[in-house]
Amino acid sequence: MGPSRRLLPPPTSLTKNSAMRTSVTSIATRKHLEISPIRLPERKRSLLCNASAVAAAAPADESGKDWQATLKLGLLFAVWYAANVYFNIYNKQVLKAFPYPMTCTAIQFGIGSLIACFMWLTGIMKRPKIEPGAFRAISPLACIHVLGNVLTNVSLRAVAPSFTHTVKAAEPLFSVILSSLFLGSQPTLPVVASLLPIVAGVVLASTSELSFNWTGFIAALGSNITFQSRNVLSKKFMLKGKAGLDNINLFSILTIMSFFILAPLAVVLEGVQLTPAAIQAFPPGVLFKGVVAGLTFHAYQQISYMILQRVTPVTHAVGNCVKRIVVIVASVIAFNTPVSGQNAFGTALAIAGVFLYSQAKRSGDKKEVKAAAA
Numbered sequence: 001m002g003p004s005r006r007l008l009p010p011p012t013s014l015t016k017n018s019a020m021r022t023s024v025t026s027i028a029t030r031k032h033l034e035i036s037p038i039r040l041p042e043r044k045r046s047l048l049c050n051a052s053a054v055a056a057a058a059p060a061d062e063s064g065k066d067w068q069a070t071l072k073l074g075l076l077f078a079v080w081y082a083a084n085v086y087f088n089i090y091n092k093q094v095l096k097a098f099p100y101p102m103t104c105t106a107i108q109f110g111i112g113s114l115i116a117c118f119m120w121l122t123g124i125m126k127r128p129k130i131e132p133g134a135f136r137a138i139s140p141l142a143c144i145h146v147l148g149n150v151l152t153n154v155s156l157r158a159v160a161p162s163f164t165h166t167v168k169a170a171e172p173l174f175s176v177i178l179s180s181l182f183l184g185s186q187p188t189l190p191v192v193a194s195l196l197p198i199v200a201g202v203v204l205a206s207t208s209e210l211s212f213n214w215t216g217f218i219a220a221l222g223s224n225i226t227f228q229s230r231n232v233l234s235k236k237f238m239l240k241g242k243a244g245l246d247n248i249n250l251f252s253i254l255t256i257m258s259f260f261i262l263a264p265l266a267v268v269l270e271g272v273q274l275t276p277a278a279i280q281a282f283p284p285g286v287l288f289k290g291v292v293a294g295l296t297f298h299a300y301q302q303i304s305y306m307i308l309q310r311v312t313p314v315t316h317a318v319g320n321c322v323k324r325i326v327v328i329v330a331s332v333i334a335f336n337t338p339v340s341g342q343n344a345f346g347t348a349l350a351i352a353g354v355f356l357y358s359q360a361k362r363s364g365d366k367k368e369v370k371a372a373a374a
Contacts, residue, residue, distance in 0.1 A: 083300035101153035109259035111294030116252035142257035148226035159216030161331035167220035190360035201350025208342040317358035
C-alpha cells in the first residue's frame with residue numbers, strides 16, 4: 001500500500017476570512033430586516049386607502065343626510081300650514097258667495113279623488129291592493145268622514161273661521177271620551193287635568209265671540225265628535241290589518257268613497273246648484289278660489305299624514321297646535337275679525353291646554369312602554 005495521506009486543515013487565514021464574511025453577511029441581513037419598511041402589494045394598499053377615505057367621509061355623509069331630512073321636514077310643515085290657511089280663507093269666501101256647504105264639500109271630495117287617482121296612475125303613490133271585503137269595512141269610516149267635513153263647512157259658513165278653530169281645539173276632550181268608550185283606554189290624571197284649560201278656554205272664547213250663533217257652535221262641536229270617532233275607528237280598522245292600507249292610502253280611499261256618498265245627497269238635499277248660470281253669477285275670483293280650496297283641502301290632509309310618518313305623534317300634535325294658532329291669526333287678519341280681550345285669552349288658554357295634553361299623553365305613553373317592558 002502506498003503511503004497514507006493526511007488531510008491537512010485549511011489554512012488559518014482562510015478560515016478566519018470565511019468566518020468574517022459570514023458574520024458580516026448575517027449582520028447586514030439582520031440590519032436590513034430591522035430597517036427596511038414593510039412593502040404591501042399595490043392592490044392591498046389601494047383597498048386600505050379606500051377604506052380610510054370611506055371612514056373619513058361617513059360622518060360628513062350622515063350629517064348631510066340629516067340636514068336634508070330636516071330641511072324636507074321643515075318644508076312639509078310650511079306647506080301644511082300654508083295649505084290650511086288658504087283653505088280656511090278661500091273656503092270661507094266661497095261659502096259666502098255660494099252658501100251650499102254640502103255641494104262645496106262634495107266638490108272638494110271630487111277634486112281630492114282626482115288627485116288620488118292621478119298619484120296612483122303616475123306611480124307617485126303606490127296603488128293599494130284592496131281585499132273584497134275591505135270596502136264594507138271602510139264604509140262606516142267614509143260616512144263619518146263625510147259628516148265631519150260637512151259639519152266643518154257648516155260652521156265655517158255660520159261663524160268666523162277663528163271661532164270654528166277655537167271650538168275645534170276641544171278635540172282632545174272627545175278623543176279621551178271616545179277612546180275610553182270604544183278602545184277601553186283609561187286616561188291618566190295629568191291627561192284629565194290638561195282637559196280643564198281646554199274646556200275653560202272654549203267657554204271663555206264662546207261667550208265673548210261677536211259672531212257666535214248656535215248653528216256654527218254645534219256644527220264645530222259635531223265635527224270634533226265625528227273626526228275623533230273616525231280616528232278611533234281607524235285605529236280599530238288598522239289594527240285588524242285588512243287590505244294592508246297605510247294612512248295615506250286609507251285617506252285617499254275615504255276621499256273617493258266620500259265623494260260617491262255625498263254627491264247624490266247634496267243633489268237631493270240642496271238641489272243642483274252648480275249650474276252655468278250660477279257660475280256666471282259668481283263674484284270675480286270665486287270659482288278660482290273654490291278650485292284652490294279643493295286642492296288645499298286634499299293637500300293639507302295628505303301632508304299631515306306624510307309628516308306623521310316622519311315624526312312622533314306628540315311632535316305632530318305640537319305642530320297641529322302651532323298650525324291652529326297660525327290659522328286663527330291669519331283668518332283674523334284676512335277678515336278683520338274683531339277680537340275682545342276675553343276672546344283672545346280664551347283662545348290662548350284652549351290652545352295651551354292642547355299643548356299640555358300632548359305632553360301628558362307622551363309621558364303616559366312612556367310609562368306604559370316601561371311597564372310593558374318590565
